[in-house]
Amino acid sequence: MTQLTPREIAINIILEIDKEKAYSNISFQEYFRVYDYLTSLDKAFITEIVNGTLRYIKNIDYVINQFSKIKTNKMKPFILNVLRIGVYQILFMDKVPISAACNECVKITKKRGLKGLSGFVNGILRNIARNIDKISYPDKNKNIVEYLSIKYSYPQWMIKYWLTSYSKEFVEELCEASNKAPQITIRCNRLKIDRSSLINILVKENIQVHSGLYTKEAINIKKTSAINQLDSFKKGLFQVQDESSILVGYVLNPNSGENILDVCAAPGGKATHCAELMNNDGEIIARDIHEHKLNLIRSSAKRLGIDIIKTEQYDATILDESKLETMDKVIIDAPCSGLGIIRKKPDIKWKKSIEDLDKLVEVQRKILSVCSQYVKKGGVLVYSTCTISEKENIENIKWFINNFDFVLENINPYIPKKLQCNTTKKGYIQLYPHIHKTDGFFIARLKRKR
Numbered sequence: 001m002t003q004l005t006p007r008e009i010a011i012n013i014i015l016e017i018d019k020e021k022a023y024s025n026i027s028f029q030e031y032f033r034v035y036d037y038l039t040s041l042d043k044a045f046i047t048e049i050v051n052g053t054l055r056y057i058k059n060i061d062y063v064i065n066q067f068s069k070i071k072t073n074k075m076k077p078f079i080l081n082v083l084r085i086g087v088y089q090i091l092f093m094d095k096v097p098i099s100a101a102c103n104e105c106v107k108i109t110k111k112r113g114l115k116g117l118s119g120f121v122n123g124i125l126r127n128i129a130r131n132i133d134k135i136s137y138p139d140k141n142k143n144i145v146e147y148l149s150i151k152y153s154y155p156q157w158m159i160k161y162w163l164t165s166y167s168k169e170f171v172e173e174l175c176e177a178s179n180k181a182p183q184i185t186i187r188c189n190r191l192k193i194d195r196s197s198l199i200n201i202l203v204k205e206n207i208q209v210h211s212g213l214y215t216k217e218a219i220n221i222k223k224t225s226a227i228n229q230l231d232s233f234k235k236g237l238f239q240v241q242d243e244s245s246i247l248v249g250y251v252l253n254p255n256s257g258e259n260i261l262d263v264c265a266a267p268g269g270k271a272t273h274c275a276e277l278m279n280n281d282g283e284i285i286a287r288d289i290h291e292h293k294l295n296l297i298r299s300s301a302k303r304l305g306i307d308i309i310k311t312e313q314y315d316a317t318i319l320d321e322s323k324l325e326t327m328d329k330v331i332i333d334a335p336c337s338g339l340g341i342i343r344k345k346p347d348i349k350w351k352k353s354i355e356d357l358d359k360l361v362e363v364q365r366k367i368l369s370v371c372s373q374y375v376k377k378g379g380v381l382v383y384s385t386c387t388i389s390e391k392e393n394i395e396n397i398k399w400f401i402n403n404f405d406f407v408l409e410n411i412n413p414y415i416p417k418k419l420q421c422n423t424t425k426k427g428y429i430q431l432y433p434h435i436h437k438t439d440g441f442f443i444a445r446l447k448r449k450r
Contacts, residue, residue, distance in 0.1 A: 005108070010053075021351065062137075066135065177433040213243060215250065217246060258282045264332065326374060327375055330380075343433055381446045384444070408447075
């Protein structure tokens with residue numbers, strides 16, 4: 001196997017995502033498996049270049065087009081992506097010397113057998129580097145949609161959609177925050193250890209840590225590229241889970257001995273958290289449409305020391321008559337557009353359309369219609385998504401309570417005071433990256449009428 005430099009691997013991953021519509025997280029796993037000589041620093045560098053380039057790809061192309069007579073839509077895909085990673089390093093990576101960014105891109109071009117284009121690559125990158133202060137963007141006051149779309153690198157449909165619900169200032173702050181790579185959040189497994197003891201162990205494992213913002217279990221960590229290799233992980237002392245997702249368990253408020261159904265459960269964060277909140281006493285049925293995803297739930301439950309989770313392969317849109325009115329509580333973490341996790345998966349921006357949202361709403365309403373029937377009279381249904389989309393969130397809930405025997409229930413008794421607001425009294429919360437420093441997330445608690 002020919003050894004590739006981190007920059008070459010980054011270009012290959014971007015090409016794969018661009019050409020084959022691959023998902024970035026899957027591409028990272030595969031390349032890091034194949035090129036097993038990469039150090040943790042190499043992997044971090046590749047991840048930064050790939051995710052950063054994807055975050056700002058529209059901005060980057062706009063800049064390239066200001067300095068190149070040959071426009072990006074006419075360039076060879078390989079050369080275009082060499083330029084893209086070069087421009088990303090020049091504009092957004094302060095720790096990379098401009099000379100290194102330019103020189104390495106030229107070397108990669110020559111190594112690929114494109115020596116004749118190396119002068120072109122060198123000229124474009126060095127011209128941009130000399131003229132950073134002269135880069136111009138659309139006038140914010142004349143066309144806010146075009147400005148936000150190019151400056152922060154988002155598709156115009158998404159900007160227009162958010163502007164139907166939020167102010168210009170709000171949308172700009174949201175775009176900016178969603179372009180910042182988040183810290184990793186983990187959930188302390190309180191069946192095995194308390195948070196302060198886990199923090200001490202993580203520090204001994206050379207992990208930078210600090211407590212989460214809202215919940216007793218949450219810890220934010222830095223300086224690790226292989227979480228699953230840590231002894232503390234292998235021993236089941238924690239699970240990776242964003243704090244927004246942890247809050248779903250709090251809003252559900254499961255009790256020991258209850259029967260819980262999680263209908264779209266993979267990869268299992270919410271189901272395993274509920275098991276911990278229940279002191280591993282009761283029953284949780286964790287369902288997913290894909291068998292390979294159920295393996296993730298089983299593996300996590302075993303590692304965490306949880307034995308009350310029963311996994312089942314099942315399509316949440318199909319009614320299971322054997323479960324009618326048998327569940328104390330049901331979780332619907334619905335398939336969604338993922339607009340709340342763009343900071344983690346920047347390629348989401350370029351894989352979705354407004355038409356996709358409408359199709360997802362149909363699926364979400366089908367799941368709500370079917371799975372609400374499993375809730376006992378007086379039981380609880382929690383609906384959640386990792387998106388910032390009123391179509392998929394509050395509009396779905398309004399439709400649901402108008403058509404089914406459920407009412408929204410005040411969630412203030414279940415969540416931290418610092419999150420309580422007008423909507424939480426009404427039974428739901430929308431979290432935003434720029435306000436709450438979490439993923440963009442929606443949670444609603446609904447009670448079935450007796």
